[in-house]
Structure formats: structure tokens, C-alpha cells
Amino acid sequence: MEQLVSGEAAKLLGQARRVVIFTGAGMSAESGVPTFRDALTGLWQQFDAQALATPEAFRDDPALVWGWYEWRRSAVGQARPNPGHLAVAAIEARVPSCVLVTQNVDDLHERAGSVAPVHLHGSLFAPRCSACAQPAEVPAGVTEEPAGGRRITPPRCTRCSAPVRPGVVWFGEALPEAALSAAVEAAATCDLLLTVGTSGLVYPAAEIPQVAARLGAAVIQVNPEETPLDHVAEVNLRGPAARVLPALVEAVWGGANRG
Numbered sequence: 001m002e003q004l005v006s007g008e009a010a011k012l013l014g015q016a017r018r019v020v021i022f023t024g025a026g027m028s029a030e031s032g033v034p035t036f037r038d039a040l041t042g043l044w045q046q047f048d049a050q051a052l053a054t055p056e057a058f059r060d061d062p063a064l065v066w067g068w069y070e071w072r073r074s075a076v077g078q079a080r081p082n083p084g085h086l087a088v089a090a091i092e093a094r095v096p097s098c099v100l101v102t103q104n105v106d107d108l109h110e111r112a113g114s115v116a117p118v119h120l121h122g123s124l125f126a127p128r129c130s131a132c133a134q135p136a137e138v139p140a141g142v143t144e145e146p147a148g149g150r151r152i153t154p155p156r157c158t159r160c161s162a163p164v165r166p167g168v169v170w171f172g173e174a175l176p177e178a179a180l181s182a183a184v185e186a187a188a189t190c191d192l193l194l195t196v197g198t199s200g201l202v203y204p205a206a207e208i209p210q211v212a213a214r215l216g217a218a219v220i221q222v223n224p225e226e227t228p229l230d231h232v233a234e235v236n237l238r239g240p241a242a243r244v245l246p247a248l249v250e251a252v253w254g255g256a257n258r259g
């Protein structure tokens, strides 16, 4: 039987009082949501994801960028939370204090029952005006986008008629202040930080696990691959989130989904 969880990890989580769970794209990989560094397909394959996720790209070709985010929102709408997301919600329900900080722009944590994830990089479900920041309607229901993607002219702001933009943080943009300070505050006062499915390459988000470690918290990393966070973590659990997290909850509390 493959050992997904170490006794040390179970002990650390079992005795933790103030926990931060920090997640990245790998958390949603087993729900079929491609990680940011996965190769792009269809219309997008001629672009580098990082080039599409910038204010300049939106200024130069709003229909291309809006189309890409509608394609991603459609993919997320058709995806489902995986056992890893459910285990995160189970941990939140079982530890005295828990703050969930995510870099993901999908809503799979919320659909798994997590109450108030801190979205450091925004959300696919919070479009706003690109000029006056007035929140805009999210088209209702799960949209069907062609697999290869398509250009879509963004809707106009109902207040100032400027194009509506996706509610995500683009490269070169500052993170939402309230979210960043809530994440730093939680990391600075936690006794355990669980980092799941992030490459730890994109700053300032990647600073969060390091703040926790610097201030004496234990760090557990869940990732099938090595990352720069290996040296920050006290325990590295090498495996996929949807298998490791339920096993961790089982090891500490004997079964994630027993409510």
C-alpha cells in the first residue's frame, strides 16, 4: 500500500490550532482544469498564457482575451470539485481556526463547501468594468464554448460603456489589497501552513508560505513534483492533491466525508 501520508504530517495537522491552507492550480488539475503552465490548445495555442493574461493583451485585442477567459470559465463550469477540494472543506470544519488562501480563479473550493476562500488572483466569476471598476453581470449558467475557443467581444459597462474585463489579476497588476493583507496576516499568525499544488514561482503569492515558515509555523507541501518550497516545508508529501488530502484527513480524523 503506497504511503501517501507520513505520521509526522498527520501529527502536525492533528495538533494544529491555527491553520492556513494555500492552494494553486494543481489543486484543480484532477478536476480537469488545466494548470496555468499546461500547453494551450485551439485558438490559444499560438499564444503564451502569460502573454494573454496582461492588461496590454486586453487593450490590444479585447475579444481574444475575453474569449479566452469565457473559454476558461466554461471549462470550470463543466468541472467538479475533486476529493482534494472536499478534504480542504473537511479540514476547515475540523480545526479551530482555518484560513483558505487560493491563487486559483475557479470556484471549485466554494462548490466543495469552503466558506470564504481568499482569492489572491481574483476570480473568473467577478467581471468588472475595465474603466470604472463597476461590477458586471456574470452570464448565467454553464456556458458551452467551442473546444478550440473563439474571440468574443466583451460586454459594455452599464455605467460608463467601457469594455468589461475578467475579474482576475493579470501579470503586471497588483494583487487585491484586502486579499493580500488577509493572507499575510493569516500566514504570520498560523501554527501550520499546508501548501497544495503550487509551483511557488509567482510572487508575491509565493511569499505566503515563506512568511509562515519564517515566523515559526510548520509547513507541509503537497505536490507530485519538487518545487522551490521543498526547502521551506518541514514535510513534503509527493502525490496528487485528490489522493493525498483525503488520506491526510483520514489519518487525522478517520474519514473526510463523514460530515
Ligand code: APR
Pocket (backbone or CB within 6 Å): 023, 024, 025, 026, 027, 029, 030, 035, 036, 037, 038, 103, 104, 121, 196, 197, 198, 199, 200, 201, 202, 222, 223, 224, 225, 227, 239, 240, 241, 242
Ligand atoms: N496535485 C497537486 N499538485 C499538482 C497536481 C496535483 N494533481 N498536478 C500538478 N501539480 C503541481 C505541479 O507540480 C506544479 O508545481 O501544481 C503546480 C502548478 O503550478 P502552476 O501551473 O505554476 O500553478 P500555480 O503555482 O498556481 O501558479 C501561480 O501563476 O500562473 C499564474 O495566476 C496564475 O495563479 C497562477 C499563478
